[in-house]
Amino acid sequence: MTSPLAEYLDDFTRRDWQTIAPDDVDDPVRVAVVGLGWFAREWALPGIARSAFTEATVVTDIDNEAVAAVAADRDLRGVTPEELRDGAAADGYDAVYVATPNATHLEYVAAAAEQGKAVLCEKPLESTPERARDLVAACEDAGVPLMVGYRMQTDPAARRLRDLLDAGVAGDVVHVHATMSQTMLGELGSDHDQWRLDPELSGGCALMDIGIYPLNTIRFALGADPVRVSGRTRTEHDAFAGVDEHATYRLEFPGGIDATCTVSQNAQHASRLEVTGTDARLILDPAFYEREDRGFAVVRDGVRVDIDFEQVHQIEEEFAYFGHQLLADEPFYPDGEHALTDMWALDAIYESASTGEPVELDGE
Structure with missing residues (x-):
């Protein structure tokens, strides 16, 4: 190259x-x-x-x-x-x-x-x-x-995306768009008696189960945490009664960066993350699923460059990192405190969906 x-x-x-x-x-x-x-x-x-x-x-x-x-x-x-x-x-x-x-x-x-x-x-x-x-x-x-x-944090595609953002290749980040969807009852089995549909076991469905992927990957890529969130959830089919079938949410980051995300447990299979800056767009598509090859593209000055790279087994990378850090006596980056930020953000998005109002995050 x-x-x-x-x-x-x-x-x-x-x-x-x-x-x-x-x-x-x-x-x-x-x-x-x-x-x-x-x-x-x-x-x-x-x-x-x-x-x-x-x-x-x-x-x-x-x-x-x-x-x-x-x-x-x-x-x-x-x-x-x-x-x-x-x-x-x-x-x-x-x-x-x-x-x-x-x-x-x-x-x-x-x-x-x-x-x-x-x-x-x-x-x-x-x-x-x-x-x-x-x-x-x-x-x-x-x-x-x-x-x-x-697992996205140890996937090379997400790590290279973060490298490019850190290097300023995209310029100043302006906004982020992400989507993740699947036909859950088809892809995970047709049995409706599963724990994701039980709010006591799951805490929610579309947002908790797959909405966490865009949320956390965007945090990782930007190296920042949202300061305000808003969201909307909806459920259309009886199989999803009591949980969210679809969710849309907005994350506001320091510096005025907005991220808009849509997730669904009952829509055509898709996963995409696009970061738009003043100088370039960085795109992961497909982005989040472990069972599909990731795609990586950079669009700059009207020219799109699709990166051809050797795909890795996402879960092998995750466990290799886990085992390596233990053997090397080194800390993990995605630790418990890091994950708690997602939990508070998800809870706030549900609150916003209920009240119709944005919710400030106080960094609990």
């Missing part, structure tokens, strides 16, 4: 966080996987196995048959949730990955913290900001490291 972009985009998939060579890892971090839904089975477990810095050793789920099947298939130790929480298999893992319904994160993270185990918890942290705060406190009180599963 012969352009000013080459300095930032050559070696696109570089791990700018890595200081330990994979070949030098003799004892990878042993991970207990809590929750064996489709994502854990199809993406997390393969990602853990692909990473040189981690290995899965223990699995658990409330579905005993799923535990037995996965344990036998992958030669892992299967335990009940009670045994996991009681520490019956604690000698077999160094860290715990929690991928259960949102409202059950706290109990498993607290148990892992009591056992002195590092934690990787899926996002959103919990079903409410208050429970999320208790989760973070449990790890802080026990002195155990907590990382939150924002």
Whole structure:
């Protein structure tokens, strides 16, 4: 590439966080996987196995048959949730990955913290900001490291986007647009009896489940937190009764930067992030889903450059970072306090959707 972009985009998939060579890892971090839904089975477990810095050793789920099947298939130790929480298999893992319904994160993270185990918890942290705060406190009180599963932050496409913004390639950022949608009941299975449709378990649906992706990725790319939010939610079909089927929200960042986001659990599959500045537009399309290749483009002075780069396994990158930072005794960037900002923002967007008024964020 012969352009000013080459300095930032050559070696696109570089791990700018890595200081330990994979070949030098003799004892990878042993991970207990809590929750064996489709994502854990199809993406997390393969990602853990692909990473040189981690290995899965223990699995658990409330579905005993799923535990037995996965344990036998992958030669892992299967335990009940009670045994996991009681520490019956604690000698077999160094860290715990929690991928259960949102409202059950706290109990498993607290148990892992009591056992002195590092934690990787899926996002959103919990079903409410208050429970999320208790989760973070449990790890802080026990002195155990907590990382939150924002896989976009370790994806090279998002990291290179941030590099270009930091380098001023886009000029002054003016606004951001993002969208993420899927036909949830088709893509995640046709069974309507799932936890995302239960507000007590999920805390919400479209906004909590997928709205967090644009929210957090924009925060990461801009290196800033929103100071004011507003939003609207709507539900049209009986299957989504009690939760939000669609959501639109606006994030106001310092410096007058506005981000407008739309998410839906019942629309054609799409994911896109576009940052517009005074000098250029930076585009990720597709952007957020782990099961599709990311696209990266820069539009500047009327010329669009689509970057051809080797795709990575998003979840391998996430677990490689998690294991690497533990082995290197280095902190995580997407930690509990970082994730709490998302929880307060999501809660404020729901409040705005209810009242029709924007909500100021006070940095709780």
